[in-house]
Amino acid sequence: MEQITTADELNKKYLRDGMWPTIFCNGCGHGVVLEYTLWALEELGWDMDKTVFASGIGCSSRLPGYINADGLHTTHGRAIAFATGIKAADPDLNIIIFTGDGDCAGIGGNHFIHAARRNIDMTVIMINNFIYGMTGGQLAPTAPLGSIATTAPYGNIENPFDICNLACALGANYVARWCVTHPYQPIKSIKEGLQKKGFSLLEFLAPCPTAYGRRNKLGDIKKHWEWYDNNTILIEDYKKIMQYGTEEEKKELKHKFQIGVFQDLQKPGFFELYGNLVNRLQIKENEPKEGKK
């Protein structure tokens, strides 16, 4: 089939037409993550009949509903558990999970930890908007210190969760963080994550103008989007500055989010190891039994 080159063709191929336009607010970053994912899928040429999307609950978790492919919109925090089941039932399927910071790092945290630890074959795309957007702006565990939320009206005093750091420590095969404001590296990175065996995490810093931006005085949509340019730094640049920079430059980095690929390993995924185990036991089972006569 011919490679798609325009957004209009991409939309026709991948979107569930009747669902559009989306319910997302004006300036919300979720649609951008969807678009990057679709371009990555198109560049890989994956069969959409062999690709399944899963999500929990939240604005971000509505994304599978907009895609013309099989999808499972599950319960809050449980997308990874359902997805593990799908993969176990048919290991030939490609599994992509759209989840939010509340869904994945909050209520679903334990599922996330163990899927990453077990290197379950799936790609988790976690959209981090620092807030529970859908329910009107409760504090998310990823919210930076000082963030204002309905449940933190005087500013967040809790340490934010660095979900990429956690995934690296658990030995996930692929771990990357990006923000939605620049397309090219994220699309390439989603491609890498999708192709990777085992567990891939792609965290996307994305604006939620309605529940986070407004409350935290990040300004209008334009300014809110610029916040991501001013508060992120490529991991390569970060390392250079930490090594060769002045104290002043290093101090400036302190509050910035590092973006880039944090981990890229080649370990076998869970289902490869499980397949090997089954084969080994089958061979053993079929061996002629000695001793008992």
Added chain:
Amino acid sequence: MIEVKEDWCKGCNICIERCPVNALEESDHLNRRGVRPPQLKQQNECNYCRLCELLCPDLALTVIPEKEEKKPMKKTNLIPVGGKRR
């Protein structure tokens, strides 16, 4: 050429703000949501970089490089609404 799915546009103006050559502007009409979808300026230096297309949160934009531009189709101006009721 930039094709705009006008009813999908929510008016965030990200496309206009982020175009590297400032080629886009708000159009002079409102869509169904009451926002002004973007359009190419009369005089513009659009180089078909596709950044606006990739960043649009509502997937409302399609960039079509000049050489591949579709020929304008003839469309009737008749709209099947209105008329006198008896």
